[in-house]
Amino acid sequence: RLPSNLAPTHYNIELRPDIYNGEPPFPFDGSVEIFFTCREDTNQIVINSVGLVIEDGSMEFEPGEGTPSAPEITSYELDPDRDFLFIDLDGDLEVGQNFVLRMRFAGTLNTASLGAGAFWDSYHQDGETHYVVLSQMQANDARRAFPCFDEPAMKATFDLTMVRSADMTALGNGPLVNTEERSVDEFWVADTFDTTPYMSPYLVAFAVIDYPHVETVSENGHLIRVWARAELMPAAEYALSVAGPIMDWLEDYTGQEFPMAKIDHVASPGFSGAMENWGLVHYMESYLLYDEAWSPTYRKIYVASVIAHEVAHQWFGNLVTCEWWDETWLNEGFASAMDYMAL
Numbered sequence: 001r002l003p004s005n006l007a008p009t010h011y012n013i014e015l016r017p018d019i020y021n022g023e024p025p026f027p028f029d030g031s032v033e034i035f036f037t038c039r040e041d042t043n044q045i046v047i048n049s050v051g052l053v054i055e056d057g058s059m060e061f062e063p064g065e066g067t068p069s070a071p072e073i074t075s076y077e078l079d080p081d082r083d084f085l086f087i088d089l090d091g092d093l094e095v096g097q098n099f100v101l102r103m104r105f106a107g108t109l110n111t112a113s114l115g116a117g118a119f120w121d122s123y124h125q126d127g128e129t130h131y132v133v134l135s136q137m138q139a140n141d142a143r144r145a146f147p148c149f150d151e152p153a154m155k156a157t158f159d160l161t162m163v164r165s166a167d168m169t170a171l172g173n174g175p176l177v178n179t180e181e182r183s184v185d186e187f188w189v190a191d192t193f194d195t196t197p198y199m200s201p202y203l204v205a206f207a208v209i210d211y212p213h214v215e216t217v218s219e220n221g222h223l224i225r226v227w228a229r230a231e232l233m234p235a236a237e238y239a240l241s242v243a244g245p246i247m248d249w250l251e252d253y254t255g256q257e258f259p260m261a262k263i264d265h266v267a268s269p270g271f272s273g274a275m276e277n278w279g280l281v282h283y284m285e286s287y288l289l290y291d292e293a294w295s296p297t298y299r300k301i302y303v304a305s306v307i308a309h310e311v312a313h314q315w316f317g318n319l320v321t322c323e324w325w326d327e328t329w330l331n332e333g334f335a336s337a338m339d340y341m342a343l
């Protein structure tokens, strides 16, 4: 476990997965800016990082709001056994002071079968291989995508920017708020998504996809979109028809409105199971798609039940979260109960 002397408040994250040249393994690089408050004096910062190479000379440490100065970084070291990144300072951080830590890093996208952190997935259509990028952070794999305080109780808000090729679509937890070109040849485009609610790092999610989508608006005005590869789009209509009423029921039952302007449901060929990331739920295709022509009838109930379970987690797990993983059965228990009740 990380020491509890530092508490994150906000992250600015930028990631640029590069799936556009040749075959896997594919690289990615990015940057993170972590805002945190000191709760106990310390001369060392400890965060989680696995499989990432910190770019030489990219680490910067500055005082945050209301804090006059910050000590200098003297050295840093990765402890692969504990997934820790130790950053040593030449002076103390004092209780109540705020700081900002920045760094650039690079890594390799994992495979869909590993399904940890940022990973690539693929499918074949019209004789071509299409590559996409997905994420899976629960339980402790956010640290594979960006250095962070990767524990469920260490909640913060997150601003995510995904850099993609101009012909792909990027999704994040929040709705898209800005798009800008990132290269003179017009190849790279950066999409920035709205600040997330205050949440655990295991709920950060993204997708860089070439899927079409269908959309609707829920009774309370939330945009609901269902994304899948083009071939399977006819099977996305059913999910779209049930996702709205499920959301309406949960808002009504809990008395808490869904705090984001949109929720995306994304079906991918290599994804395992389903994951309730706040505002961006990932599914394996058979969990989200239903087509009368080729799905057995019982799948109709099953798909609705998986969607209800993942949408229920937006409240039970995402809004109210277990402090540590030994209590995660509560998330699952409530989400499973709500899924029956909502249907």
Ligand SMILES: [Zn+2]
Pocket (backbone or CB within 6 Å): 309, 313, 331, 332, 335
């Ligand atoms: Zn669950």
